[in-house]
Structure formats: structure tokens, C-alpha cells
Amino acid sequence: MSEIIVVTSGKGGVGKTTTTANIGVGLAAKNKKVVLIDTDTGLRNLDLLLGLENRIMYDLIDVTEGRVSYKKALVRHKKYSTLYLLPTSQVKDKTSVNPAQIVRLCEDLRKEFDYIIIDCPAGIEQGFKTAIAAADCAIVVTMPEISAVRDADKIIGELGRAEKENIKLVVNRIRPQMVRSGDMLDMDDINDILSIECIGQVPDDEMVVTSTNRGEPVISNESSQAGQAYRNIVGRICGENIPFMEFPEEGFFDKLKRVFGK
């Protein structure tokens, strides 16, 4: 039974694409057949995060307009043989794809893959409507920041209107130090407003930036806290019951290390 998941947020820059890439790699590492679809036409990034930019031959628009079959447009990941990317066009815009085309494409992909993960563009306009059209379930990504939570709330409302009731929450870029000192929204505040099931709490981690630049999602990095958080999310998607991570208090030496650099 395959599952179509859309990763969305409303606000830009909260980590939709990062989350998509990491969940994709995580599921592939568990030997699931996964395809990631980038629907952020004109502003594609997912290929960069996976380090697959130079392998793209055809894109989503070629497929939806019937120029090539989807099999030709899929780009296989260099390390994980069960992970595929369907990139979008960098030159066209979001009016080039419509919801019906995505639904048709996903019906075809469903026969072959265990998970179809759709990376949604920011905003609530046509690009968003196209991205969510085929989804069975949605992952809403937010940050512990008032504007991101507001936009997530709006997006959950919009998803409800589109009759997508299976919605999960991922809170990204948490800074445990700031939460502890009361300078950042904590999980209780966020749950209070959004009141949907949370499947992930990802700490802010410098390694996310370095791994993004290198094109290797942070989830494959054993020593990274964010990587561990993403591995937990993947486990929860597969139905495992994993408790949320505790963020250890920063010790005196860690602080020294941070102040004087590494």
C-alpha cells in the first residue's frame, strides 16, 4: 500500500525542502521505494539538496505535458538505489502544471513506489493547490516563531477545506537554549494553537547547512542531532513508536568551545 505525502508550510524558509530530502533518504535507507516530486516550479532546490542537479535530463513539465514518460524523467540517487527524484523545471512557472495532471501522475507512480513525497512551494496559491491535490496525508513544517505558527495554522485550515484530514506536524529549527530561557515558543505553546499530532521536533543544527551545501542530507550523519531527529521522524512515519528526543543542557565546556570556536 503506497502513501502520497505532501510536505508543506505556508511560510517560506522553514525547511520544507530539507525535510522532504531527509525523509526521502531516511525511507530509502529502510529499503522503501521512494520518489520525491519537486513542485516548486521556477525555484527548484530539492535536486541541490540531494546532489543530483547535474543528472537532470527531463522534468515534471515534460512529463505532465506528455513529452516523455515519467520513467525517463526520474533521477536515481547515487547512493540509495531505491530513491528517485522527479525534478521540476527551473525556467517555467507554477501555471505550467495543474492539479489534475499531478493526480494522474501520482496514480501511475503509486503502482511502483511505496512512498511518494511531494515538496510543496511556499504560499497558498496555485502551486500549493497543485501540490496537495493528490496527497493522502500532509506534513506541515513550522518553526517556533509566531509568524511561522500563524501560517501553519492557516495552511491547516486550507488543507481542511481541501478535505485532507490526515495532517502531521514537524517543528523545525528548535533552539533548546532559547526555549529553556523562555525566549522561544515551546512545544506546548505550538500544540496549544495548532492542535494536531506532532511527529517531529528538529533542533537547529549547523550541520544542516553544511550538508545542504554538500548535497548530502543530514539524516545520514550519525553524529548530528538534527539527523537523529529526522531518523526518528522516518521511524514514526513507518509506524514505530519512538519517544521525542531530550535536548541535553549545554555543559560548561561546550559553552567554552562555542565561544572560542572549534
Added chain:
Amino acid sequence: MSEDVKFKGSRSGLQLVLNDTASFSDIERELKTKLESSLNFFCKGTIVKVISGALKKEEQDRLAELFHGYGLILRLMSLETEKAQEKKIIEKKEPEEEIPGLHDMTVIDKTIRGGQEVVCNGSILICGNVNPGSQVIAGGNIDIRGTCRGIVHAGAFGDTKAIIVADHMMPMQVRIAELIARAPDDMEKSKCTERAYIKNGQIVIEPIER
């Protein structure tokens, strides 16, 4: 975003306010998205009045048809009759006619999220939260079994006896009849159920036992 179309609660019912400078096609489009976005929330049979002065006959028909499609009734009136009615109400201190559904209660068992709007002639019971950025407008009372963080307007037709009750009352604005109260800039989460009502011409909020 410019707002060419607005719903306003007035003394004599729900009123549609149109921007005179906007083109009819813009108005029609915006009205459609607005009705679409707050669908299920307008009660069937809600009467909406519009001042028809600036509209052509065919435009009036188009609007009436649009409203009819959503189960709403559009009542056209000229500026003069509207003014006359307002005056009549002020003079006689009694509504010229009974608003349909004023004593009905609508129950909504989900969270009202940012950008959503609930409009109703009667009273509203919400089993869920009212989130920031949302609006609840009722002709009667509003009872929220959850946290209220949005804008709530009870007694939208001028009923000064209307009340608003919430488990946690922390709204952006409270409006009762023609009065508006704004939340303090630094608000703490209330610990008990509270009620907002009008006392000596002012909106007050006080704790109650439920």
C-alpha cells in the same frame, strides 16, 4: 490585499459593503472567494442586505443569484430606505422586524483557524479553539469551549445584552453590539472560564463558574 467586499453587522441585520470604486467583476470575484472560504459557516437562510445605489439592475440580479447558490438571501435596498430604517430604529428603539434565526443556536465542533470566518444570525457554540486571525460574528451569544484568540463579535445586530464565554479568553478584539475592546499588549493565559458583557456602557470581562 485590498478589500472590495466586506460583511458588516449593523443594527438592522448583516450588511454587505461594496467598494464603489471597484469594478463589478472584481467585486463578484472577491465575493465568490469570500463565500467559498467561509462556506458552511454562513447559516442557510441568512439575510444579507446590500445598498443597491451603485449597482445596475443586471448586476443586482447576478449578486442575488450568487448568494442564492450558497443558500443566502440577498435583500436590496436603496441608501434612503437604509437611512430611514436606521432612523426609525433610533427613534422607536425597536427593530422593525424580527431577524430570522436570531434565537437559533449553531454548533461548530472544530477549531476555527486563521483566515476563517464564522457568520451567523443566531448564537454560536464552538467546541474547539478560535485561533488568531479568525473571526466569529453572531447575532446572539458566543460560547467557546476552548481558547479564544481571534476576533469575536456578539450581538452583531445591536443586542447589548449579548455575552461571550470562553474557557480561555484571550481574544485579539471583543466586540459586543457597537462596542469594541482590544486585548492588552501583553496578555497572559487566563486560568478560568471568563465572560465578556456590557456593563455601564463598557465591555468587561469577568471570571465565571461553568
